[in-house]
Amino acid sequence: MSTACPACGSGDARSFYQCADVPVHSCLLVDDERTALDFPRGDLDLMFCTACGFVYNRVFDPAHNAYSSDYEETQGFSARFQDFIADLAGQWVDRYDLVGKTVVEIGCGKGEFLTEMVRAGAAHGIGVDPGVHPERIADDVVGRTTWIPGFFPRDYPELTADAVICRHTLEHIAPVADWMRTVRAAIGDRTDTVVLFELPDVRRVLEEGAFWDVYYEHCSYFSTGSLARLFRRTGFEVLNQWTAYDDQYLIVEARPSTTPAPGTPEAVEGDLDAVGRAADRFAAAHAAMMDRWRERLRHVADGGGRSVIWGSGSKGVAFLAALGADSALVDAAVDINPFKHGRYMAGSGHRIVAPKELQELRPDLVIAMNSAYLDEIGRDLATMDVATTLEAV
Numbered sequence: 001m002s003t004a005c006p007a008c009g010s011g012d013a014r015s016f017y018q019c020a021d022v023p024v025h026s027c028l029l030v031d032d033e034r035t036a037l038d039f040p041r042g043d044l045d046l047m048f049c050t051a052c053g054f055v056y057n058r059v060f061d062p063a064h065n066a067y068s069s070d071y072e073e074t075q076g077f078s079a080r081f082q083d084f085i086a087d088l089a090g091q092w093v094d095r096y097d098l099v100g101k102t103v104v105e106i107g108c109g110k111g112e113f114l115t116e117m118v119r120a121g122a123a124h125g126i127g128v129d130p131g132v133h134p135e136r137i138a139d140d141v142v143g144r145t146t147w148i149p150g151f152f153p154r155d156y157p158e159l160t161a162d163a164v165i166c167r168h169t170l171e172h173i174a175p176v177a178d179w180m181r182t183v184r185a186a187i188g189d190r191t192d193t194v195v196l197f198e199l200p201d202v203r204r205v206l207e208e209g210a211f212w213d214v215y216y217e218h219c220s221y222f223s224t225g226s227l228a229r230l231f232r233r234t235g236f237e238v239l240n241q242w243t244a245y246d247d248q249y250l251i252v253e254a255r256p257s258t259t260p261a262p263g264t265p266e267a268v269e270g271d272l273d274a275v276g277r278a279a280d281r282f283a284a285a286h287a288a289m290m291d292r293w294r295e296r297l298r299h300v301a302d303g304g305g306r307s308v309i310w311g312s313g314s315k316g317v318a319f320l321a322a323l324g325a326d327s328a329l330v331d332a333a334v335d336i337n338p339f340k341h342g343r344y345m346a347g348s349g350h351r352i353v354a355p356k357e358l359q360e361l362r363p364d365l366v367i368a369m370n371s372a373y374l375d376e377i378g379r380d381l382a383t384m385d386v387a388t389t390l391e392a393v
């Protein structure tokens with residue numbers, strides 16, 4: 001296994017966090033408890049590159065990847081999420097003059113975002129993802145979209161479009177620089193194509209000790225600085241960078257460049273030392289955060305109460321897997337996505353239940369796996385007349 005940084009090629013990376021036997025997938029649907037408990041596992045050895053600030057899992061093995069139509073990652077059943085993506089799609093269509101244009105999305109998931117780009121005015125959307133379900137696409141955009149259940153570049157090699165979008169995908173790819181160069185090559189000489197990426201911000205994860213945001217599927221982690229450096233290094237000019245969704249997500253807007261290392265770094269990219277310090281403190285922050293949640297769950301159980309988590313996606317899988325045997329202190333995982341009900345959480349084996357089951361379970365503590373959904377969950381609980389304590393990780 002190479003020790004060179006996959007983003008910049010430097011050999012100056014240091015290991016700052018290790019964890020063995022974590023489930024290799026977070027969002028694959030699992031039909032029974034036994035399969036969930038026996039789910040394949042892999043190890044984490046997170047590295048911080050002192051040259052470019054990139055954070056990556058040194059022992060990630062892509063052979064574990066099993067992305068398929070059984071991959072159920074969507075947050076699209078949330079009204080808050082729908083509002084967010086509709087707003088972002090509208091901004092991008094306006095800012096980059098994409099009315100009547102063609103847009104490609106690499107890693108389009110269930111297609112919600114591309115759908116919003118078309119609704120905002122794009123003439124044609126092409127979505128590529130092994131997990132896309134064309135039969136679930138909204139009727140109003142069916143005639144203006146093309147769905148390719150596969151991978152870029154293998155199943156869709158050429159990016160002929162006015163915009164190339166890639167949201168929450170780059171963090172699942174290990175050879176990030178090679179992959180970005182493949183994107184750049186696939187755009188070719190169409191240098192007016194705009195390139196729009198969104199992915200989690202590692203700085204927040206490290207600083208908060210957010211152990212539920214570190215998991216096997218995410219082999220690559222970026223901050224504002226390391227993302228901009230990667231883009232420049234692989235042939236893109238960075239136009240704009242910002243954080244969104246309660247500062248959880250990094251957004252970068254770029255264009256292909258013909259100049260090596262184009263553009264001057266913005267002040268916000270000068271985060272190398274801060275991210276390095278946060279990486280060095282992560283193991284301690286992680287342990288403290290684990291202790292805090294273990295104590296919280298034990299306190300509820302000691303009082304004869306029940307706890308559930310709300311959100312059965314990657315954060316939920318990581319949260320329960322990290323708790324180990326103490327995950328038994330959590331009674332169930334709630335999800336609003338009906339495709340997940342009756343399935344099981346990879347690793348911990350928790351059953352995924354519909355919100356209405358809380359009327360029977362009567363939990364004393366509901367832990368939201370993403371603070372962005374606190375208001376929405378609070379309203380759902382009130383509507384169902386479930387009186388409980390609601391907290392977010």
Ligand SMILES: [Zn+2]
Binds near residue numbers: 010051052054
């Ligand atoms: Zn590096």
